[in-house]
Amino acid sequence: MYVLYGFPGSRTTRVTWMLEEIGADYEFVATRPHSKIAYSVNPSGKLPALKIDNETIIDSIAICSYLADCHPEAGLTYSPGTIERAQMESWLQFAALDLEAPLWMFNRQTMILPKAKRTPAILDVCTEDWANALKTMAARLGDNTYAMGARFTVADVVLGHIGRWAAQIKYPIEPQSVSSYFDRVQRRPALSRALERESAAATALA
């Protein structure tokens, strides 16, 4: 059985979403970043982390990819060495480096860091980088239903989660094709189940 250590409503949600997509049996241990429990699974104290027997995987995208690989019957990835796999990995890197990086920096600079550590001049750079990444995303998506075309994959879980995060902090989502794509992937029943599971676990944090 998988044991997910995570903070509800954070990057953890993309892993909970994946676990629901594959129909896995899992325990959800709700904890805060930098808690004693968080340090017991990740030397940085960051979350999420996934425990499988005595092994632990950290970094949400690595965890999601691993889960997709371990459950080929769910059809959420492609075999290593195929062009499709390389293209899907490219989407995952785009998600982490082009989309998530400016979003995370903006989020930290406006809501997380203490005021004395903030650098307001960086906000315009984040907003510009984010807007440019969304334009690139629109061009890459074209008329596709999902990142990889007609097939929903782990890339859509990660991208969809980033879209949800951006909407939560009211970051602009343009053009409309990207906004519609985010709406489409966020309608997955597995995401609703993941959010229910997280909100039930969140009560343990209160």
Ligand SMILES: N[C@@H](CCC(=O)N[C@@H](CS)C(=O)NCC(=O)O)C(=O)O
């Ligand atoms: N690359 C890691 C980043 C993990 C991360 O930064 N998680 C946040 C919660 S969403 C956290 O633990 N933040 C605490 C910190 O930045 O010190 C991943 O994708 O899992």
